Amino acid sequence: MIDTRLSEEHEALRKTVQEFARDEVAPVIGDFYERGEFPYGIVAKMGAMGLFGLPISEEYGGMGGDYFALCLALEELARVDSSVAITLEAGVSLGAMPLYRFGTEEQKRRWLPAVAAGEKLAAFGLTEPGGGSDAGATRTTARRDGDEWVINGTKAFITNSGTDITSHVVVTAVTGTREDGRKEISAILVPSGTPGFTVSKKYSKVGWNASDTRELSFADVRVPVENLVGELGRGYAQFLSTLDEGRVAIAALSVGLAQGCVDESVRYAGEREAFGRHIGSYQAIQFKIAEMEARAHTARLAYYAAAAKMLRGERFKKEAAIAKLVASNAAMDNARDATQVFGGYGFMNEFPVGRFYRDAKILEIGEGTSEVQKMLIARELGLPA
Incomplete structure (x- = not known):
């Protein structure tokens, strides 16, 4: 039997980050986004929560958790905003993990504690x-x-x-x-x-x-x-190893954006009226939102499966590529559909779905394009390079 339920520790973390994203990030991030301003205060709070040190051992100032914990945090942050989520993802998977995985003891003790605490970024x-x-x-x-x-x-x-x-x-x-x-x-x-x-x-x-x-x-x-x-x-080979982990993290971030599109669409469909009824009562809207939820759910299962193999120490290159491909597609598709549900308001930056639409496309490009993911999957299946 496959059990996708989270452990008590992982569920507690997920809820904590969910509350932080809802109460601390959502009310203010739109203004930062429009000004193109880096949210130092939000990052400092994330550091104080230990998010930048989730998969790093306590020996180097981290929380001693696992990489899946980082993925859960990324998903919950991205349900509200991807700028904050990518700051965490890049700070940990690209900034800290190469040193944590491959650095000397002196390098790790010198550079990791401040990064794990969120006081510094790498x-x-x-x-x-x-x-x-x-x-x-x-x-x-x-x-x-x-x-x-x-x-x-x-x-x-x-x-x-x-x-x-x-x-x-x-x-x-x-x-x-x-x-x-x-x-x-x-x-x-x-x-x-x-x-x-x-x-x-x-x-x-x-x-x-x-x-x-x-x-x-x-x-x-x-x-x-x-x-x-x-x-x-070995720098390139080391980075390819780091990138396999990073693709699972980007998949989690993508799932967060996809789920955020569902959240916003359900809320809006229950408020907006057209032709004398809430638009959520129309089957066309219901079907669209149902498809969005199905995409987010499927993509979440994909990154959960990749993370499970990673944590067991098994080869997970194919699963990471599948998760990244499926989840980034889900994010892009859901952002487009959420914008359609919102109509003209979806094209306004004051609404979260406007940000989601602008943020989604890069998920099909960064840390390996969708084409690269398909190439990796094909090679893992034994097809010629």
């Missing part, structure tokens, strides 16, 4: 302006000069990289050439404020307007050789 610099899904085409370089790495290059679309509380960015860079002629890619930690490390102004984005996304440039940036994260030449 970022991961993989994507480049000409790279996109082809992360193996990295052009940023890092050459060793004595006891230092000298880094040159550019990174694009990097979340949490330019806030006032960003402590560092872990970047991938070409550090040599393999015997087969392919690039040797390594991961290196670059503290914020390092000379030659320039953070551009924020992008003007379609969505996620209350989150921080920047382009980064490195001009003869020098950091100690001890800032190598993990093994030399």
Whole structure:
């Protein structure tokens, strides 16, 4: 028998985050979103709740929980707002986890406690302006000069990289050439404020307007050789491992957005009247909302299944790709349908579904496009690369 019921601890966490999202985030996030302003106060409260340290052991300042706990928190936050949710997701899965999984003991003790407490944010610099899904085409370089790495290059679309509380960015860079002629890619930690490390102004984005996304440039940036994260030449492989976890987290975030569309549509359908009746009494609206709920429910089961395999230590690459593909599709479809339920009001930014519609599309792109997920699923099925 398959049991999808949450444990007492997970259910308590889910309810706590649900209440926080409803009472602390929902009333104010719209104004932050319209101003394109990063919500430092909300992030500080999330840090005080321990959300940034959920899957990190107490030894490094975390809560000692598991990755599924992070996913539950992301789902509940995204039911209200995705900017806040992606700040948490990127801060943990991309910012903290590479160090937690692959960093040295000294690196973990130096950098993780402040990140786990939400006092500082960390970022991961993989994507480049000409790279996109082809992360193996990295052009940023890092050459060793004595006891230092000298880094040159550019990174694009990097979340949490330019806030006032960003402590560092872990970047991938070409550090040599393999015997087969392919690039040797390594991961290196670059503290914020390092000379030659320039953070551009924020992008003007379609969505996620209350989150921080920047382009980064490195001009003869020098950091100690001890800032190598993990093994030399294993940076790309390490990130692929991190990305499998991240896709489960993005799936959870996507489910939250999809469910938020259902929540808002049910509420609105019970209030809005047309032709003398509440629109929720019309079968056309009922069927549309029923399909939305079915998508959210199915996507939730997909990420629960992927997370279960992850926690058991089993291979979960295919399940993570399926969860990310199904959930991001559900988010996009539900955002479109919720906007239709709201009619003209759905096109107004003052209503949450307007934000949901603007935020949904990136979920089919970030941390691996839908096309990449299909490619991964096909390969896991044994089809030729």
